[in-house]
Amino acid sequence: MNPILECKSLTKIYSGFTALSDVNLTLERGRIIGLLGPNGSGKTTLLKLINGLLVPDSGSIQIEGKKPGVETKRIVSYLPEKTYLADWMKVSQVVEFFHDFYENFNPKKAYDMLTDLKIDPEKHLNTLSKGTKEKVQLILVMSREADLYCLDEPIGGVDPASRDYILNTIINNYNENATVLISTHLIADIEKVLDEVIFLKDGSVTLHSSVDDIRVAESKSIDSLFREVFKC
Amino acid sequence: MLGKLMKHELNATLRLLAPLYIALLFMSLINRFIFQLNIQEGILMFFTGILMFVQIVLIFAILIATVLIMIIRFYKNLLSDEGYLMFTLPVNTHQLIISKLVITLFWLIISIVIVLSSLSITFLTADNAGLIINEIKNIPDRLSVTFGDNSLTLVIELILMILVGAVSNIMIVYASIAIGQLFSKHKILASIISYVVIYNALQIILLIAIVILSFIVTGNINFTNVLPQMFFPIIIAITLLTGLGFYMITNGIFEKKLNLE
DSSP: OSSSEEEEEEEEEETTTEEEEEEEEOOSSSSSSEEOOTTTSSSHHHHHHHSSSSSSSSEEEEEEEEEHHHHHHHHEEEESSSSSTTTTTTTTHHHHHHHOTTTBHHHHHHHHHHTTTOOOOOOOGGGGGGHHHHHHHHHHHHHOSSSSSEETTTTTSSSSHHHHHHHHHHHSSSSSOOOOEEEEEEEHHHHOOEEEEEETTTTTTEEEEEEEHHHHHHOOOOOHHHHHHHHH | HHHHHHHHHHHHHHHHHHHHHHHHHHHHHHHHHHHHHHEEEOOHHHHHHHHHHHHHHHHHHHHHHHHHHHHHHIIIIIIIITHHHHHTSSSSSSHHHHHHHHHHHHHHHHHHHHHHHHHHHHHHOOOHHHHHHHHHHHHHHHHHHHGGGGGHHHHHHHHHHHHHHHHHHHHHHHHHHHHTTTTOOHHHHHHHHHHHHHHHHHHHHHHHHHHHHHHHHOOOOHHHHHHHIIIHOOOOOOOOHHHHHHHHHHHHHHHHHHHHH
């Protein structure tokens, strides 16, 4: 079986600025992986490349052995850091939209989570706060039975009380064959759910290891290791 | 998937245009009754004048809104934050462009039909309806006088020219927006400048083509045969190729050079 994600000397340059340089990465199935790094280290660029929103300048990227395209978009569920839902739509309409386009979308799951977070499906998105919109997007993305979830700062704009619910949602909603890739700099909040971490620094992978190995080898938390490695 | 994209596109645009359509048709009905009352009194004429004015404003609003919605929708849905959703749907870039193109064309036609209906509702009476129908019936005869047997070809060519011209113009707008997003700053301004440059360049090229063609045509006494048999087909072919070219530019940018903020 192919690894869920394989990058080989992946490089992306934006008008002279190297966002990612020579990234080699293989992600296995059934893992929750933290993509950690300071602002501008290339986290979002990597997620955009995986989702076909950018094309690499050199190197290759493969999801289940396929280049990003229509086939991979079926099995990758992506939460960008943007609010990408059209404001004029009702929550129930965006649920319908996802149901229309993604075969692996489970509307019942979405409605259950909306109820748990007390979000009225009949409300228009432009009447919701920014944090609530982010919750709606995360619910939609996690209601897909995908093989790879790419979550870009999923808890950034959400209050601490809802964070726990969201983290539980992430852990409980993926099956053993799926991998969750979470980009964040709120490490302390998310550390307890991670199986693996990837440290990105100036567009290069400086560390890719299992959380247990790091705890044994360094005898410190990921959060303190991060603070040490990326000390300004 | 193309069907689903078009369905969604239709929903997203219908909610903007339908209220305008309904308002115009409603105004047209009111004005029809007022028109038939044949009011001649000063103060009342002022009010009927205002009602007529509202109808005219609505007609322009619909025509302008149809074009503006095409432009804003393409930019906002594909190249602003909403693009993050649209470009990660399991569809290809051809389907994204074609769904927008087809629905825009559909609304252009509907808007024209609605405007014509509005005018008919207000002004059409039993008397002038007969006159207009007669005029329309006479068109083929009139054309035959000038163009002989070519009149049917000519009508088909004119319809084709309008359709192909509309598609080609929409594609120029789409390509300009796509080119604009290649810039890291001032994307909207870059789109507008791209459009102005492309539009003017095409006008110049077309002018040169017409000059060259007229050189060939000059000296040919049978002008009425040359128009439908050579001149118009060439214009249609050029317009079609232009549209295709800009379609490929747009698709190429979406596939290889997408640069969402």
